[in-house]
Amino acid sequence: MNFTTKIPIFQNIKPIDYNSNIVSLGSCFAENMGDKLCYYKFQTQVNPFGIIFNPFSIAKLIERAVVQRYFTKDDIFFFNERWHCYEVHSDCSTTTSEALLDNLNQLLLDTQKQLQEATHIIITYGTSWVYRHIETNAIVANCHKVPQKQFSKELLSIDSIQKAIQNTVSLIATLNPKCNFIFTVSPVRHLKDGFVENQVSKAHLIAAIYATTNTKQQTLNYFPSYEIMMDELRDYRFYADDMMHPSSMAIDYIWERFVATQIDEKAKVTMELVEAIQKGLAHRPFNPYSESHQKFEANLKEKIATLEAQYSFMKF
Structure with missing residues (x-):
């Protein structure tokens, strides 16, 4: 019997x-997948500007990085004893304006280099709902807990999302025309927007990505994270306690499906070796001075040395 619709x-x-250079951008699920790639020691950069949920804000940051349009004092503001920028996550916020601008502009330089060298860019969109700062009329990536009355809320149209995706691809192509893209929609449910509103939001994202990737361009791919969560894992046991985020079991399952379809077969052999080392490093012995544990550590060091000699970028 088959109890799921695979x-x-x-x-x-x-x-x-393992020769790939990967950049993972977008929602918190982009970090879930990025963490997995990092665990298996792929060459991966994850969300240099922090978690970004909507396609418009991602496209805006990509544009800044590609054309090197630096941040200035006009792009930052002081609130709750910290300096913030509406275009990036609050993880980037600092206590001084100079530090924030220095950090953001260095990130632009780093991101441009990462985009130039990337073989694969994974972009995970979270929502079509955006907040527009009323005073500046600009869509923000993060409200930084500024009072809600300073923003209006709106739903990005399918057409505007598609244009943002196409702009993202076109801009990166000016630096790196051979780069491969993997688009996906986050399986996290944004229920604070409303149940119906969350479904509409995801539908707009899926429709826009479909229109972009359903072409003969072999560099554009879609991985159905959201659909796996909704159809293959259609059960509340696959959600975390908040009933909105996937549980660790669900993340592991989606990762398995990602590996099966997006990772080269030869790389999977190396992944098994990396996992064995990671588990060995996490092992806590009952008696660290025993002869058996000394042999275990010597064997582990030998495995690490072999992999690090084969892949110079790997560090354990």
């Missing part, structure tokens, strides 16, 4: 391997 996923014809 989603068919096309094999990526340009899969990720």
